[in-house]
Amino acid sequence: MEKRVIFRGWLLPICLVAPQLIISIIFFFYPAAQAVWQSLFIPDPFGLSSQYVGLGNFEYLLGDKYYRASFLTTAVFSVLVTFCSMIPALLLAVCADRLIKSSGIYSTLLIWPYAVAPAVAGVLWMFMFNTRVGIVSWYLGQLGYDWNHVLNGGEAMGLVVIASAWGRISYNFLFFFAALQSVPKSLIEASAIDGAHFWRRFFDIVLPLITPTAFFLLVVNVVYSFFETFGVIHTITAGGPQQATTILVYKVFSDGFVGQDLGSSSAQSVILLVVVGLLTVIQFKYIEKRVHY
Amino acid sequence: MAFGNGIVQKKGSHLWLTHLFMILGVLIIFFPIWLAFVASTVTQPEIVSPPMPILPGDQFIDNYKAALFAGVNVPVAKMLFNSFVMAMGIAVGKITISLLSAFAIVYFRFPGRQVFFWLIFITLMLPVEVRIVPTFEVIASFGLLNSYSGLILPLIASATATFLFRQFFMTIPDELAEAARVDGAKPMRFFIDIVLPMSRTNIAALFVILFIYGWNQYLWPLLITTDPEMNTIVMGIKQMFPSGDDVAEWPVIMATSILAMIPPVIVVISMQKLFVRGLMDSEK
Numbered sequence: 047m048e049k050r051v052i053f054r055g056w057l058l059p060i061c062l063v064a065p066q067l068i069i070s071i072i073f074f075f076y077p078a079a080q081a082v083w084q085s086l087f088i089p090d091p092f093g094l095s096s097q098y099v100g101l102g103n104f105e106y107l108l109g110d111k112y113y114r115a116s117f118l119t120t121a122v123f124s125v126l127v128t129f130c131s132m133i134p135a136l137l138l139a140v141c142a143d144r145l146i147k148s149s150g151i152y153s154t155l156l157i158w159p160y161a162v163a164p165a166v167a168g169v170l171w172m173f174m175f176n177t178r179v180g181i182v183s184w185y186l187g188q189l190g191y192d193w194n195h196v197l198n199g200g201e202a203m204g205l206v207v208i209a210s211a212w213g214r215i216s217y218n219f220l221f222f223f224a225a226l227q228s229v230p231k232s233l234i235e236a237s238a239i240d241g242a243h244f245w246r247r248f249f250d251i252v253l254p255l256i257t258p259t260a261f262f263l264l265v266v267n268v269v270y271s272f273f274e275t276f277g278v279i280h281t282i283t284a285g286g287p288q289q290a291t292t293i294l295v296y297k298v299f300s301d302g303f304v305g306q307d308l309g310s311s312s313a314q315s316v317i318l319l320v321v322v323g324l325l326t327v328i329q330f331k332y333i334e335k336r337v338h339y
Numbered sequence: 340m341a342f343g344n345g346i347v348q349k350k351g352s353h354l355w356l357t358h359l360f361m362i363l364g365v366l367i368i369f370f371p372i373w374l375a376f377v378a379s380t381v382t383q384p385e386i387v388s389p390p391m392p393i394l395p396g397d398q399f400i401d402n403y404k405a406a407l408f409a410g411v412n413v414p415v416a417k418m419l420f421n422s423f424v425m426a427m428g429i430a431v432g433k434i435t436i437s438l439l440s441a442f443a444i445v446y447f448r449f450p451g452r453q454v455f456f457w458l459i460f461i462t463l464m465l466p467v468e469v470r471i472v473p474t475f476e477v478i479a480s481f482g483l484l485n486s487y488s489g490l491i492l493p494l495i496a497s498a499t500a501t502f503l504f505r506q507f508f509m510t511i512p513d514e515l516a517e518a519a520r521v522d523g524a525k526p527m528r529f530f531i532d533i534v535l536p537m538s539r540t541n542i543a544a545l546f547v548i549l550f551i552y553g554w555n556q557y558l559w560p561l562l563i564t565t566d567p568e569m570n571t572i573v574m575g576i577k578q579m580f581p582s583g584d585d586v587a588e589w590p591v592i593m594a595t596s597i598l599a600m601i602p603p604v605i606v607v608i609s610m611q612k613l614f615v616r617g618l619m620d621s622e623k
Contacts, residue, residue: 049509051516052446053526059447063440063455066501073474073493074462080473138364141357148358154611155365158372161603163555163573169596170371173378179589181374184389215368220615277557281577302472303562311472 078319084312096309103313112289113297113314120293123207124271130211132263135218140248142219143226153223160216164209165277171209172282195283199290202283206291209282210275218263225259226252265329269322294318372600378593379403386589398590406594411579415595418572421490421564422554423602425571428491429553430546433500438538441504442530446516459498475562485566494559500545503620507541508534544617547610551603572599 085103089096107113138156142149159167174182175195183193195201229252237247276295279285285292285300292300298318302311374393378386381396406415443449444456474493483489511534519529535542560574570578576595580587607614 049445049513049516051513051520052448053516053520053529055447055526056449058526059443059449060451062443062447066436066440066459066496067455069436069492069496070458070462072477072496074470074496075458077470077473077477080476081470084473134364138361141361141364144357145354145361152361152365154608156368157607157611157614158604159368161551161607162372162600163557163603165555165557165573166576166596166599167371169576169592170375173589173593174371174374178586179386179389179391181390181393212368212371217618220618224615224619277555277573280557280561299471299558303475308472315470315472 081312081315081319084308085316086309088309099309103309104317107310107313107317112292115289116292116294116297119203119289119291120272123203123210123275123291123293124268126203126207127210127214127271127275128264128267130207131214131267132218132260135215136222136260138215139219139222139226140252142223149223153220156219157216159213160220162213163277164213164274165281167209167213168206168278168281171205171212171278175205197287199287202287202291206275206278206282210271210278214267214270218267221259221263222256225256229255262329265325269325272318272321272325294321372597375593375596378589379597381590383586383588383590387586402590402594403598406591406598410575410595411588411591412567413570413575415572415575415598417568418570418575418595419598419602421487421569422571422573422599424487425490425556425560426550426553426602428487429494429556430549432491432495433497433549434542434545436495437498437500437504438535438542441501441508442534444501444505445508446526446529459501462496462498471558471562478563484563485569489563490556490560490569490571491553494553494556500549503541503545504538507538511537540613540616541620543610544613544620546617547606547614548617550606554603 086098086100087096088099088103138152142152142156145152162170172180174180175193177183177194177196180193186193193201195205233251233255234247237251242250272293273295275293276299279291279293279296280299283291285296294314295318298311298314301307301314305311374391377393377395378391379402380399381392382398385392385396407419408414408416410418440455440459444452478484478489478493481489483492515533516529519533524532555573556571557574560569560571561577564570564574567575567578572595576592576599579592579595
């Protein structure tokens with residue numbers, strides 16, 4: 047896709063792209079290259095010199111049981127966040143789609159959580175489940191369930207999953223709702239005349255038509271839970287207990303800034319980079335496909 | 340919707356059930372925000388002796404005053420200001436540099452154009468979280484820790500906006516550029532008089548998304564603002580919790596949480612149409 051009509055000159059356009067180019071190089075390409083470079087070294091404890099170790103950092107990481115555990119944690123976490131945010135969103139969108147007249151009010155109310163920062167969402171949920179003052183944990187206590195996400199890894203995971211999924215419900219709702227609105231009503235009416243009841247219509251006609259949106263959301267939500275949930279984890283659990291909620295991004299941060307292990311942290315960044323790259327490729331492949339759907 | 344009275348709607352006579360489900364959903368989704376609001380209007384003793392009340396108390400003014408003008412480490416008013424500068428800086432900065440470079444890519448053929456295009460494309464794939472350590476070092480070596488530039492600059496290096504504007508510029512009819520050229524207009528005149536006004540809606544939609552993106556940043560301000568005076572509100576909340584066994588000042592913290600969500604919520608609600616449009620645009 048190219049314009050036929052263009053302006054002449056080369057100095058002006060170069061000046062126009064210069065700001066973005068300079069910022070990208072200084073704050074993007076240089077740091078990314080540094081990450082790759084540093085991943086090949088182990089700095090000495092005083093940070094005075096570093097020793098070239100080739101792929102040693104990567105070998106070490108892949109053999110490290112904590113790192114492998116973090117990979118598994120991330121996988122579990124992102125699958126749970128994706129499903130806990132997509133399924134309620136789909137249900138709400140299906141309902142909103144039926145309520146044509148009042149769907150606007152519900153949408154306005156439902157998009158609130160999107161505006162709440164993940165870190166703030168973390169504080170809100172932590173407050174509700176706080177072991178000392180939390181109202182939900184108190185009522186659970188009354189029911190005889192002793193909630194303690196500070197000590198119990200499974201409960202900690204559950205809490206960060208809910209807090210992360212919460213804000214995403216709004217996002218997914220908006221996309222599902224838009225997709226449902228664009229399903230041709232004539233198709234639905236035709237099958238209604240044929241006697242198909244609501245759920246039959248939903249599974250046979252609506253669901254196949256909104257699969258592209260669902261798949262798009264799947265990828266976007268996985269990317270979200272990989273990176274943008276840092277705030278939730280840092281505010282609620284700080285990766286604990288016993289690293290039960292240390293997802294990969296959190297480990298890059300805690301090894302790099304708290305543990306000052308730059309070589310390992312950089313190697314982790316590079317691995318993450320590959321993971322994001324793969325996800326992006328999947329996303330683009332799918333977008334291509336959707337055109338022919 | 341025109342088909343509102345069609346056969347499908349008539350068949351769904353159990354709409355009250357759908358309403359009930361929606362209301363239930365909205366209530367559940369709102370509960371955490373409601374509880375935070377209640378906590379910001381009661382006294383500390385009411386919170387630390389559970390269960391806390393679920394209806395607002397009468398400490399609203401006291402708690403918000405305490406948060407805004409005293410805070411815990413730094414007055415929340417200061418953190419609000421910092422967040423505002425950061426969010427505006429990111430939104431305006433990103434939109435400006437992307438408009439310029441998209442204009443150059445679409446309306447000129449210059450040496451290195453393809454290379455530039457691919458360089459920008461690669462930046463799509465790398466969120467800031469992946470390169471935090473080296474980016475932090477770059478900022479530190481420029482002496483930009485605890486500065487607005489340090490908060491803003493690394494986050495405006497991304498390509499989404501450039502691609503969005505490029506996409507939109509491609510749809511501007513060629514006749515307009517042709518006419519401008521025949522009239523002897525300079526490229527920048529064309530940009531200012533024709534392209535910018537035509538992009539108004541896209542710019543506004545993107546602004547909404549970027550403002551929220553900037554406002555809600557957490558990791559980056561956490562790393563580079565060691566001075567409480569430079570904390571943004573979203574990262575500052577966590578700093579308000581005591582490190583040891585001391586009891587957190589819940590009413591003030593919850594008032595701060597509410598204050599932290601008010602600006603982005605206002606933006607989303609008041610510009611809902613633009614927001615939805617910006618969301619759909621920027622993801623595709």
